[in-house]
Amino acid sequence: MSKVAWLFPGQGSQAVGMGVALAQAEPAARAALAEADEALGFPLSRLMAEGPEETLKLTEHTQPAILTHSTMVVRAWGARLPQPDFAAGHSLGEYSALVALGALDFRDAVRTVRERGRAMQEAVPVGVGAMAALLGMSLADVEASCAEAAAATGKVVVPANFNGPGQIVIAGHAEAVDAALEAAKARGGRKAVKLPVSAPFHSPLMEPAKARMEPVLRALAFHAPLCPLVNNVDAAAVTAPEALRDGLVRQIPGAVRWQAILELLLDEGVTTFVELGPGKVLAGLAKRQAKERNVEVSTLSLGAPEDLSQLS
Template identity: 85%
Template sequence: MSKVAWLFPGQGSQAVGMGVALAQAEPAAQVVLKEADAALGFSLSQLMAEGPEETLKLTEHTQPAILTHSLMVVRAYAQRLPKPDFAAGHSLGEYSALVALGVLDFTDAVRTVRERGRAMQVAVPVGVGAMAALLGMSLADVEASCAEAAASTGRIVVPANFNGPGQIVIAGHTEAVEAALEAAKTRGGRKALKLPVSAPFHSPLMEPAKTHMEPILRELAFRAPICPLVNNVDAQAVSDPEALRDGLVRQIPGAVRWQATLDLLLDEGVTTFLELGPGKVLAGLVKRQAKERGLEVTALSFGTPEDLAQLG
């Protein structure tokens, strides 16, 4: 029997104008914006609609903006979309998934991800850390490049996001990341590029952010989800509320195991993947990974009213 997974995007999917058409078309989406503004004490809705882009790109704003857009989609379209058998979110998107599954209250989550963004940025001063994507390389070669760079610089660099076959993101001290990019060239890396982010997310350099966020996450009320969530840090299907909480804590310095997450969902018989929120990155990753495995799937993105036409 065919199964459905709801997927939720992470940082990098934001854009000025996000959610505007949805709010205009769907009263339920407009209510989400009002709830976000009230919870945060400033007009996130105006920032999402009008920018400026540089302000929206600040991590403390980007994270609540993407969460809010995803929940606008859920509130507006949940009754028209196939119900999920599983859910997963990429990094920040795990919070969106937990709200959609009834584990967290939206107002708690939107405040928490804003603080998460602040904590991640404060953990490493701007310029000290970096992230980069290595394309067309095996995990073994990426790990060897990181090890070589760490040894030569005396600094930290590790795989941070396993996004798909041949798509691995590394993170760490800037000089170590740059050394890893050079080392990757000697191992046949097809393409390597630094990412436009302000901190080395999902690396050991985020331990101060984990320390800051853990007591905040411990105070939140977690409920049982309506279906299992495949978490980032273990790539395992989880339903226990305390295990879901623990996953969010360990996720901060831990790698995002997205390729393993999709493999688990495909192994479980999921053939319909619905990306809820801004952008279409996750749907693209699903299609590529399923194709590599010789599987036929449907992967659709829903972020605007026009996207409903995909349901036929």
């Protein structure tokens, strides 16, 4: 029997105007947006609707905005969707997944991810860290390029996001990232793109953020989810509340193992992937990875009322 996975996007999928049409069309979505405003004590809804973009792009705002948009989609349409056998979220999206699965309270989550955004931003001064995407390279070549750059500079640079075959993001000190890009070019790397982010997420430089967030996460109530969550840090299906909490703690400095998450889901027989929230990146990655395995899958990306036509 075919299985279903719900996928939840992470940072980078935000845009001014996100969730506006959905809130206008769906009372349940509008209520979720109001709940986020109340929980945070400031009008996140106005920032999502009107910007400015530079303010929305601040990590402490981006993270609750994306979580809120995903929750709006689930509240509005969740009962009409194919129900999940598994769920997964890209970095921040893991919080969205846990809210959708009833494992974490939305108000707790939206306040927590705002603090997470602040902690991650403040762990490293602006300009000290960097991230870059390396395309068309094997993991071995990326790891070798990072090791060479770290040795040459005495600084940190590591693979941070394994997004799919030939799509690996590195993170660390800015000079080490630049050196790794040069090393990658010498190894025949097809393309390298510096990412417009303000901190080296999912690298050892995030250890101060982990230390800051651990007591916050320890204080939250976690519950058994409606279905297994495939977590970022282990790419493992987990259901125990303490394992869910531990995964959120360890993912802050740990790499996002998205390629391995999709491999597990495909191995488990998932053939329908439903992306809930802003953007269509995760559905695209699932389709591409399934194609490489010669597996037929269907994908849905739901974030605005016009997307409902995909359900017909």
